Amino acid sequence: MWKVDSKRVISDIAKTTYKSNKKRNIVTITAIFLTTFLLCTVISIGLSYWDTVSLRQQRMNGMDYDIELTEPREEQVSAIRDMDEVAYAGLCVKCSIGSRYGNRELDKIKFFWADTICWEKQVIPALESYSGYYPQKENEIMLSKSALRAMGIERPAAGMKLPITCENLAEGFKNDETEKEFELSGWFLDYTGESKGYVSEDFYKSTGVRQTDLTQGSLKISLKNPLYSEADIIQMQNAVKLAGNQIIEADYDTISNFCKTIAALCMMLVLVFFSGYLFIYNTLYISVNKEIRYYGQLKTLGTTSVQLKKIIYKQVIWNSIIGIGLGLLLSAMIGKGVIPLVLQSVNPTIDKYDAGDASIWVFITAAVFAAVTTFIGSKKPVKIAENFSPADAMRYIGVSEKIKQRNTRGGDIASMARQYLFREKKQFIIILLSLSLAVSLFEVINVVISANNAKNILNHTCDYDIRVLNLTLLSDREEQVITKGLLKKIEKTDGVKDVRVLTSATAIVPYQEDIYGDYYRELYNSRYTPGNYEKDMELYKIQPDYYSFTCRIVGIDSKEFDKINQSLDKQEFENGKIAFVSKTFTAGSNGIPGKAVRFSIPTSVQPKKEEQIKIGEVLDTFPAHYSAGYTPDIIVSHKYLEKLMGEKLLIEMIKIDYDESFSQDTETAILGLLKDNPKLSAESKLQRYADMKNTENQIIILGGSVGLIIMLLSLLNFANMMSASIQNRSKEFAILEGIGMTRKQIRYMITLESLYYAGLAIIISLLIGLPASYFVFNSFNRYGIPFSFPAVRNLVLFAAIILVCVFTALCILDKSKNETIIELLRKEDN
Amino acid sequence: MVILSVKGLKKYFTMGENIVKALDGIDLEIQKGEFLAIVGTSGSGKSTLLNMLGGMDNPTSGEVMIDGHDISKMSRDELTICRRRKIGFVFQNYNLLPLLNVYENIVLPIKLDGIQPDDTYIDTILKLLNLESKKYAMPNQLSGGQQQRAALARALAAKPTIILADEPTGNLDSKTSQDVLGLMKVSGLKLVQTIVMITHNEEIAQMADRIIRLEDGKIVKGGADDVESR
Helix, strand or coil: CCCCCHHHHHHHHHHHHHHHCHHHHHHHHHHHHHHHHHHHHHHHHHHHHHHHHHHHHHHCCCCCCCEECCCCHHHHHHHHHHHHCEEEEEEEEEEEEEECCEEEEEEEEEEEEHHHHHHHHHHHHCEEEEEEECCCCCCEEEEECCCCCCCCCCCCCCCEEEEEEECCCCCCCCEEEEEEEEEEEEEEEEECCCCCCCHHHHHHHHHCCCCCCCEEEEEEEEECCCCCCCCHHHHHHHHHCCCCCEEECCCCCHHHHHHHHHHHHHHHHHHHHHHHHHHHHHHHHHHHHHHHHHHHHHHHCCCCCHHHHHHHHHHHHHHHHHHHHHHHHHHHHHHHHHHHHHHHCCCCCCCHHCCCCCCCCHHHHHHHHHHHHHCCCCCCCCHHHHCCHHHHHCCCCCCCCCCCCCCCCCCHHHHHHHHCCCCHHHHHHHHHHHHHHHHHHHHHHHHHHHHHCCCHHHHHHHCCCCCECCCCCCCCCCCCCCCCHHHHHHHHHEEEEEEEEEEEEEECCCCHHHHCCCCCHHHCCCCCCCCCCCHHHHHHHHCCCHHHEEEEEEEEEEEEEEHHHHHHCHHHHHHCEEEEEECCCCCCCCCCCCCCEEECCCCCCCCCCEEEEEEEECCCCCCCCCCCCCCEHHHHHEHHHHHHHHCCEEEEEEEEEEECCCCHHHHHHHHHHHHHCCCEEEEEEHHHHHHHHHHHHHHHHHHHEEEEEEEEHHHHHHHHHHHHEEEEHHHHHHHHCCCCCCCCHHHHHHHHHHHHHHHHHHHHHHHHHHHHHHHHHHHHCCCCCCCCCCCCHHHHHHHHHHHHHHHHHHHHHHCCCCCCHHHHHHHCCC | EEEEEEEEHHHHHHHEEEEEEEEEEEEEEECCEEEEEEEEEECCHHHHHHHHHHCCCCCCCCEEECCEEEHHHHHHHHHHHHHHHHHHEECCCCCCCCCCHHHHHHHHHHHHCCCCCCCHHHHHHHCCCHHHHCCCCCCCHHHHHHHHHHHHHHHHHCCCCCCEEEEECCCCCCHHHHHHHHHHHHHHHHCCCCCEEEECHHHHHCCCEEEEEECCCEEECCCCCCCCCC
């Protein structure tokens, strides 16, 4: 056989074919470009989004560490710092509490001392911003913005004198108050919403609090590898020899949570990659399908299958180079130019280079994936072109599968639309899967965005819009600060939906072995043990009004009851027949429910009279704010408590719900009613949200960009598929018109078909997307937010899909409206 | 009564720098119930004329009247409805819809008009065209001849007043061709249908009431002025 050098001829045919198919190549290039762009942008913006969400979580925690050792001894601190697995460990001690500023009561502002490691490596990274410096002199103090707000200081200045009444937390000095004039050395903003401050080492030492005092000192440990198991912690515990009540607080679910997160991320990546793959495959399939007759002609002229393959692959390479190049370029422009600019405009403190800091590997991965996908995607259509006999190819009508005999008596427009849909089952499945996956991905991304939305998190972590607290309670100057007049004004404020009133008093609960016996035994065996069980119980029996054994009795209204109740009868509760108890130091119910507890209220109308109420349910949460001793708090109806207390009943707090959550106008109006009263403090969701604004804007922009890009891809996928489908069938439409189907009827048939496509894709996307969203949501859900499907966003996408499907198809059809039937028939035949 | 007429009909195509005169000033009148055969060599303009008569192509100039209506004054959809109700068209390459079976292809124009097809009549046509056993077959399961007969059945099914057929016997053997033409004639007589048929076959052309011959886009025999051939 003679060796024939056909390289040049093949190359020439490929070039000629390529040049003459400009429109089809543009569609293919668009698919490759969009997939590359999608991968690159979604991954790089997704990473930035993830970083920002993690940063916000860190700021909501207020400190960046992995585990903590409580009440650490000096030698333990040194031992832990020397451990190989420990990156660094910072010491932090709660040493004092600010209870009053001038004449303003404060809601127990905690003052901490942090060593240099803790401050620099664990606190600063978790702050959104800080001004000034860590306190150096004994009288210097650094306060959180929420502490300053509680003190009524809106515009802090370095060096400000702050007379604060402090409670010393040193063991043996409980409730010992001293007034101290601090000097403000700085202030900071985190997202904890807590009022707190940092003091100097000299001040800390002067309080007498020791780092080993129960619940005051802790060593915050940052590990080199934050993924640890229970065995790692036990090993560490053994190495540092824990004593007494010491524990290492750790989250043993770290590895399983990490695995869940990785699984969810993998699922999302699989969706991203697979939808990209199907998009390219789909487009190439349609593109090569259109060329089958042409390739058949080439075959009749003697082109071999190998040569045909080369002709197709050459065109695929050219399209890939252009598509991938453009995709990377635009992605770089968006990721490194547009997004950082937008982010900087909402948060000027952000570093421009941090905002769009996408790794080069993201670009490489996207390029390699798009190239590989293009070649894998083109394999199947190439095979079709190769395997068609020249005669079959010439007769090819766009249906490669044999159509089976069908005993149907259709022939009406609706049945034709259905038949066109299932024209080629394999292609139909691929198209539908490609569309559905893109939509599913959008659904999953939306759920992730929703799970990380600060408003959602705050709605779940705060059960009110604003809480107003009576600061005089538990002081020597208890008074009714939340008056009936104030309540009425608040209730009448525009935008206020509900006002829940919580009243409270300190109650004396005599020793009752049958009710609280198990509870006290478990408490004294726990790390929070108040001391010696036998000795204390003896004291309790003799002196039940000793502060350790008192509790709070809280009166709640029916609205609050509805919020917290799970099983109690409302009428019985209202009538004072049954109550809740709330406790935090032990787990489980300790056999308390079903028993009746005796108590008396020293500040009631009849201070000595012993009351009795049945306990129906044990709560792990506490609806009020102030607590008293170790005995579980009793929660009764407001009506019942009012009966016991009469005029002496004090309102501890009110919880206000707005008609529209996070309403600035309503909040301003309420704060206006409270502003002149230093004995009230207000804490609101909106304030915390405002503190988080910068990060939240970043999260919204990044998350929104990812969602938008995926939405765009889904829509373009639909547009591409529909336009190819209509273009492929222009001859059939001409025949239909020839035998009497009006353009109006053709438009109706296409509209029906588009609606079928859109409807099926939406149904399938929901079938895939809902379980996937649920899985991903649960894997990322760190705040226990209940799953909810972001219906509005998805409905917008669904509506857009339906519109795009219908309008793309109709627009493509309208392009041929000026051509005669014969012109259209000839065009396809040529 | 004239049911189809053309006056000064011209259709020119531009191919590169050349102008091809597919039809060059055709004048023609066709009476109701007339069976007309158009003959001519390949490229003489037969199919172009038939397409113009069916309103499937736009003339460069001239006038086409169907049942007294100037089709240039009709909108595209009006023309389609006119074609659906008045004309049965048999394409040279059949143009059956690949996704519909024979029955569905046949009844489609009727259903498009919102009318329920007369199944007895459809079965009669199918029987006469020897397509009974292929009623539910798909076009890709039919031979060329069967497809041609199915296309003819589609044209006849709606009982149109005009049948335009582009080589309806081109793929048929002589026996089947005779049967098909016989059916067309019987149908034409019974329903007073006008039949315009393109053919290469002189013998088949002889079955028509009138024959016109085209050459280079002009009628050279049998046109409006040719009284002799009528």
